[in-house]
Amino acid sequence: MSATPTPAARAATHLSDCHLCPFHCGAQRSHAQGVCRVGAVSYVASEMLHFGEEEVLRPAHAIFFSGCTARCSFCTAARFAFRPTYGVPVTAELLADRILRRQAEGARSICFIGGEPAPHIPVILATLERLGARRTLPAVLNSNFYLTATALDLLADAIDIYLPDLKFGPATGPQSCGEAIGGMPDYWAVVTGCIERVAAQGRRVIVRHLLMPGHFDCCTAPALAWLATQPSVQVSLLTQYLAPAHTRGALAGSLSPAEVERAQRLAAELKLRLVR
Secondary structure (H helix, E strand, O other): OOOOOOHHHHHHHHHOOEOOOOOOOEHHHHHOOOOOOOOOOEEEEEEEEEOOOOOOOOOEEEEEEOOOOOOOOOOOOHHHHOOOOOOEEEOHHHHHHHHHHHHHOOOOEEEEEOOOOHHHHHHHHHHHHHHHHHOOOOEEEEEOOOOOHHHHHHHOOOOOEEEEEOOOOOOOOOOOHHHHOOOOOOHHHHHHHHHHHHHHOOOEEEEEEEOOOOOHHHHHHHHHHHHOOOOOOEEEEEOOOOOOOOOOHHHHOOOOHHHHHHHHHHHHHOOOOEOO
16 A cells, blocks of 8 residues: 655645636746746755844844745846746755754754745745754745645645735736735735635744835725734734835835834724734
């Protein structure tokens, strides 16, 4: 009787037939021709002890993977988010060794970041499987959460803390913020559905919402209102928006103190469980 494949083994099948995000690129993944253009080998742009994450996570061992399933027009990490072979190629063995080193140096969490970590779920799971009981830190998925149920099922027993983004509001169609600015069709339904799914699993979920200039009514207000319906979820309001030089329109501006105050006031009125 054959043994049941491990999550890492099941994830590896997506290197040749990928269905980890809603684009369902399938076999194009093996030729690095999918939407994210991540191939069979994962690249890491950088890794470090990072002190800029939420307090409960820091210092975090931040592992920044190259490549992304989104196309946010205001992305400040475009140099590696949109270049999937930026940095150095990695294996599960190499990542496991580096995680153990950072663990010994005082890391309090292992944060798989990007770009977007979703295309790298195969190497993430293989790394965690290799580490086994030697890992004493929580594994954190810092993701845009534009994921499939298949991806979440693979991660269910491996990730301790989910750190999803909920950037854009509930409008749909080509002119919606999620699609027009983020490049993710059906954004709201996919991301809120994924957040609900992992929250129901009883995992710790800290949702990040990035305040963006000119996007209070379309994005911030509905996002915070929806998060108020998720009592087990904590919320991290990000106020450090910084527009890259190539950004146009309202997003080319700066976030005003009035916009920050308005969002913080709404969060207080909704009694959101804020973290810093």
